[in-house]
Amino acid sequence: MKKVWIDAGHGGKDPGAVANGLKEKNIVLSVSLEIKKRLEANYDGVQVLLSRSTDVFLELAERTSLANKAGADILVSMHCNAGGGSGGFETFRYTKASAASAALQNVLHKEIMDTLNRVAVGVINRGQKADNLHMVRESKMPAVLTENLFLDVATDAAKLKKDAVIQAIVDGHVTGIAQYLSLKKKKSVVVNKDNKVTVNVNGKKVADGVLDAGTVQAPVRAVAEALGTVVKYNAVTKSVNITLK
Incomplete structure (x- = not known):
């Protein structure tokens, strides 16, 4: 059984980025819940664990401690961005990341960008980056942080208000995780x-x-x-x- 840890950033008293009628904490929670639902419904041998499933606040250390204690095989921390000028999508690994984390980032970044480009025009690819971020530094398993468009960039915010774009973000994460872990799709249920x-x-x-x-x-x-x-x-x-x- 593969264990996937999905970390919905912010929550509770910490809304994350807030702009254009959107709150980061709400978007990433909704996306995280849907990723869990789709992975477990469509693939065999996978369990998805969540840092939070409701609007609660957790310290960063609590999040990584829970994931490490659970023995998760991978961790994906979900965020939306702000303060980035033209906006776009980007991913982060730790500056001293393992080859496994780099491989996870490669797969996730490609799949998410591919799905976004199928439903939205003009999504900027800000690239795969490395930084000394807590969630990817303190996690004992391969870990990647995804920044899913900018709330304070009007064109990105307009995209995030579209269900098709949210679903593309979900699909990209699901497909990327399944590919990295070599998950097998469940056999389709045949209806009489x-x-x-x-x-x-x-x-x-x-x-x-x-x-x-x-x-x-x-x-x-x-x-x-x-x-x-x-x-x-x-x-x-x-x-x-x-x-x-």
Whole structure:
């Protein structure tokens, strides 16, 4: 069983960066919860542990102490940035990082940038960097800190307000972690064809639903987007919001 430690930066009395109607602590918590959900749901042999799963404050030393005691195989510390001029995405390893940490950074950086570039135009690649940061210095396992766009740069903030960009950040982390740890995807659950329900929107098929105990479960995102609306999933409140464009 591989143990992945996800550290959602800041929290509680420490909001992190605050700008353009966004708070860093909220974004990174939501992303961290979704990373845990997707990794454990889609891959075999992995357990995701979190520094925090709610809006609480933890000292840096508490975070690394918990991860080290848990015997995590890797640590990824989640942040958003501020004060960076043009904005963009960057990652950090320790200045004296092991080859394993460098390899983890290589995979994560590439996968996150690739997924961001598929859904957003003009994401600046600020590169892979090394610094004497507590989370990557004091962690006993390969560790990387990701800085996921700038809250105080208007173009980055606008991106972070889009569900597609948040999902790309999640996807990039999940794919990168799975690749680095050589995780195997779970076998797809096969649904009895007699329980499948064809879902049409304005006469056009969008996806299959499932008939479960007399209730049709339809794919919310596929239906909503076919109707020209925007779907946002909040991993913290476990709620779906659908709004008109």
